[in-house]
Amino acid sequence: MITISDLRKVYRQGNNDVVALDGVSLEVPTGKIHGIVGHSGAGKSTLVRCLTLLDQPTSGTVAVNGKELTNVSDDELRNARRRIGMVFQHANLFDSRTTEQNIAYPLELVGTPKKDVAKKVSELLELVGLTQFAKGYPSQLSGGQRQRVGIARALATDPDVLLCDEPTSALDPQTTNEILELVKELRNRLNITVLIITHEMHVVKQACDSVSLLEAGKIVEHGDIEAVITNPSGRLASTLLPLPGDAPQVDGAGPVVDLLYTGDQATEPVISGIARKFNTDVNVLAGSVEHLGDQQFAHLRVQFAPDADLGAIVEYLKSAGIAVTVKEAK
Ligand SMILES: Nc1ncnc2c1ncn2[C@@H]1O[C@H](COP(=O)(O)OP(=O)(O)OP(=O)(O)O)[C@@H](O)[C@H]1O
Numbered sequence: 001m002i003t004i005s006d007l008r009k010v011y012r013q014g015n016n017d018v019v020a021l022d023g024v025s026l027e028v029p030t031g032k033i034h035g036i037v038g039h040s041g042a043g044k045s046t047l048v049r050c051l052t053l054l055d056q057p058t059s060g061t062v063a064v065n066g067k068e069l070t071n072v073s074d075d076e077l078r079n080a081r082r083r084i085g086m087v088f089q090h091a092n093l094f095d096s097r098t099t100e101q102n103i104a105y106p107l108e109l110v111g112t113p114k115k116d117v118a119k120k121v122s123e124l125l126e127l128v129g130l131t132q133f134a135k136g137y138p139s140q141l142s143g144g145q146r147q148r149v150g151i152a153r154a155l156a157t158d159p160d161v162l163l164c165d166e167p168t169s170a171l172d173p174q175t176t177n178e179i180l181e182l183v184k185e186l187r188n189r190l191n192i193t194v195l196i197i198t199h200e201m202h203v204v205k206q207a208c209d210s211v212s213l214l215e216a217g218k219i220v221e222h223g224d225i226e227a228v229i230t231n232p233s234g235r236l237a238s239t240l241l242p243l244p245g246d247a248p249q250v251d252g253a254g255p256v257v258d259l260l261y262t263g264d265q266a267t268e269p270v271i272s273g274i275a276r277k278f279n280t281d282v283n284v285l286a287g288s289v290e291h292l293g294d295q296q297f298a299h300l301r302v303q304f305a306p307d308a309d310l311g312a313i314v315e316y317l318k319s320a321g322i323a324v325t326v327k328e329a330k
Helices: 044-051 074-081 099-109 114-127 143-155 173-190 201-207 225-229 236-240 263-267 270-278 310-319
Strands: 002-013 016-028 033-037 059-064 084-087 161-165 193-198 210-215 218-224 256-262 282-292 295-304 323-327
Touching (some): 016 059, 016 218, 033 173, 044 161, 044 193, 084 143, 099 114, 114 143, 143 161, 173 193, 173 201, 201 236, 210 225, 210 236, 218 225, 225 236, 225 256, 225 295, 270 282, 310 323
Parallel strands (some): 033 210
Antiparallel strands (some): 002 016, 002 059, 210 218, 256 323
C-alpha cells in the first residue's frame, strides 16, 4: 500500500513561489493499479520526483506499507528508495551492458553476493519473458523488449510499489498492450502495488483499477474506474468513454439525453425496454460501448419522440442505475 498525505512542493523561481503540488493525498491499496492523469504542467513529474525521493517535498509524507519514506535520515533513504521500483518512459538502459547485466545493476549497487544476483536475474528474466535475450545488448532489442528489461530491473530489489512514469508513451499500440498486460500479470503474481503516471486514457482503461486526475497540483477527481466512468458530472467520464466527435446536438425534434451505464445494465436491452414501456420511439444518435476488464460500459446519446414523457423516462432510467444527462438546445 502507498499512502501519500497532503504532499506539497513549492519551487522558488526568482521572487515567485511556484506551487507544483498543492496538498496531494492518495491511498492505493496493496495489489491495486492506480493511474494518475493530468495535462502538461499539472505536477506529474514533480509527484514522481517526490515519490522517488529525488526531490524533497516541501511538506507532507509518503509511506509504503505504513513505513514513512519522507523525513528519514540519509542512511534510511537508501533503503527507503528500494521500496519503490521505477519504470521510465524510455527504459534508460546502459548500452554497454547486456540484458542480464542491466537487470543485475541495482543488486550490485546494494552489494548483493554474486550467486544471489545470478539467481535473482534468472528469475526476473523468466518473469518478463526475456530468458533467451539474457546475453543481448539494448541495441539488439525492440522498444518493448527494452521496456521489459526496465521493468525487470525495477523489480530487482523486490520493491513494494512499482512506479511507472509514462511507461508506454514511446511504444506502438500493440507493444503498449503487451507491456500493460505484463504489468497486470506481474501485479497478479507478485501482489505489488502499481502507480502509473500517464497522459494516455487508453492506458488507464486497459490497466488501472482506479484513477486520479491531477490539475494544477491538486487531485480534482478520484475513484475506481467504474465509478468515474459512469459519473456524468465528472471530467474523466467524457475522456474515458467519449461520444464520437461528430455526435449530433439537440435539434428540436424531441428531447435528447446522454446515458452512461455499466455492468449488468449494459447487457440489458435498455433502449428497447424504454420504447416498449413508454410506447415511444427511441433514436440512438451516437454511442460508444467498451469492454474494460470483464465489464461492459456504454455511453449513448438518444433522442425520444417529441411527445415522450421525459420526466417519467428519466426517473425510470435513474432507478435502473443509469446516469442520465438531459441535453439542452444550444
Ligand atoms: N525545478 C522547478 N523549478 C520551478 N518550477 C518548477 C520546477 N519543476 C516544475 N516546476 C513547475 O511546477 C509545475 C508542475 O510541473 P511538472 O513538470 O511537475 O508538470 P507535469 O504534469 O509533469 O508536466 P509535463 O507533462 O509537461 O511533464 C509547473 O508549473 C512547472 O513549471
